[in-house]
Amino acid sequence: MRSVIDQSEVRGVEEHPPRERPSTRKRWLFLLKAAISAALIYWVLRNAQLSEVAHAVRNVNGWLLLVSVCLYAATYYVRAVRWRILLRPHGVDPPLRFLLNSYFASIFFSNFLPSTIGGDALRGYDAWRAGASKAASVAVLLMDRVLGMVVLIAFALALLLVSPNLVGEVPHVRLWIGLLTLGMMGFLYLSFETRLRLPGWTTRAPARVPRKLRAAVDTAAGAFRAFHGRRDVLLHALVLSVVFQAATVVHYYLIAAALNLPIPLLAFFVIVPLAIIIMMLPVSINAIGLREGAFVFFFASYGVSTERAVAFAWLVYGTVLLLGLVGGVVYALRGETPTANS
Template sequence: MRDKLNVLAKAVISLVLVIWVFSRVDVAEVRQMLASANMWYLVLALGLYFGAIALNAVKWRVLLRAQGIYVPLRALLRYTFVGVFFNNFLPANVGGDVMRGYGLSRYTERLTDAAVSVIVDRVVGLIAYMSAAVVAAIIVVNTVENGRDMRTVEYAAFLAFFLIAGGFGVLLSRRLRALVGRAFQWRWLAPLAPIYGRMSDAFGAYRFRYKALSVAFLIALGGLMLTNLVNWLLAESIGGGIPFLYICLFNPLIALVLLVPISIGGIGVNQNAYPFFFGLLGVPHGLALAVSLLMQALIIISGLPGGILWWQLRSIERAPAAPVIPEQAP
């Protein structure tokens, strides 16, 4: 009952946010922009978005290998697309991560390692996103007219970067993990001590994997650049007007905002985030909203293969079990 109420509350929040943002723009103008969208630009944007999803699976594979877990890329692509599918129905990104971890844990029978790999994958991606946002913010502040008004955004990007990177540093530090582990000596936390111990050991596997973490970071930057291009193409498809530099600044910040699990599939939050952020640099709210709606459509379409794969996986699970042959270590 509580889960149903939680879903209902998120659906109501999504609806309220959508109504709110549409009440602040010329709906007829937005409809006209969407109707005039260049289909070839949209197709190219969709292809690049699929490429970004595939890159995320490659990044995940690099991090899993650092843990000594060897899973075929095709399996990781399946779980990644299933995650994209569930992002449309669960809290954005967070719900998809849960489904990715679930699928991998069923495949490897290593629940803790699977969960940690998903967390590290998400954190490394966020560090890459925030570092790119910091660089873009510095450029905007120092080169764009009225860019100095973006100081607050620049400071917010710096703060987010240091908080995420600092938190990850704590997870990798054996001493700091041990210090946190003392809290589980308290009677009311003691039942969770074994779980924390396994999680701590799993995080420890990344402690000296600097090469793997660096490669994953660079792959995340590549994925971010693809999604930046996707947003730029969407804007160009309806007449343009959003400089690529602005997209490089706000796209990662919007991705961070979408991690807040207050809506279904990020609907409503996404549509308000675009006009808010891009409006800071003078982009018309109607144009920003139209781009967000096209982006939402791309996200939904790109999740359809994941829905098919999920249905196939469920069919396989109902069938008699077959032996799993993991990828061989190099």
């Protein structure tokens, strides 16, 4: 029963009271990221005319922008279905509505409460509420992320030949994307291939290896073993990843089309994965500064001005913030218990 608290955890809390240092360190880290975001924004906008950015936003095609927002919102339904599929090997099958609400609420937590709790932490907590162990919740979140990135990077690897301008701007781009693809595919193979097992090193590890570390690795390995042999799960999840990642790329393209940017659709299958990899770097607040810099850099290959590239980046982020506000309402109103399947 989820309400029963493990006694060892209670003893751990009693024996090791909370310290102020981690909280102070977190505040300093937040301030550092804020400073980096501000510096990056200044660097991007130092020679730009904000009036031109505002002009581009004011003249955006509202209908195309609306379609792009609706399309991006619809991808969260596909993501929720994939999340449910990945939870099932762990014996958990929560209602789809519960997972969808959790996804939308996670957008709010990621973008409006970045210094307290992230969206992934909320999703992990909700998976635990639905009956998954803590290790399984983390394993599923990691698998969810890897599957999405595998598909995005595979898009880029397959379409690099159609974007010679971009290839010329990024040194060794084919090599880096190829290595990332191989690494993630290797992770998926190790996770789902039944003939390969994580070695039982926890029983043979030297005594100097901390017992808690060995136990943590063993718990994590056990969580990933639930995927072994489930090629049906892998195939289904990959198909859904292709669907929602393709829709995500089209979402970016529609925003560019709404701004009348001269960039072909296929080029976005290269630009978007590279931009997302850059935005995932944990050095700024919600990728502020990284997002603008990435699109200014990549769009320059197609003759797009800094001002219009920044307008694009801000409309992309505005879409996320809008869905985050929806997620905040969803979180405030939610109250269902994930018990019945649907």
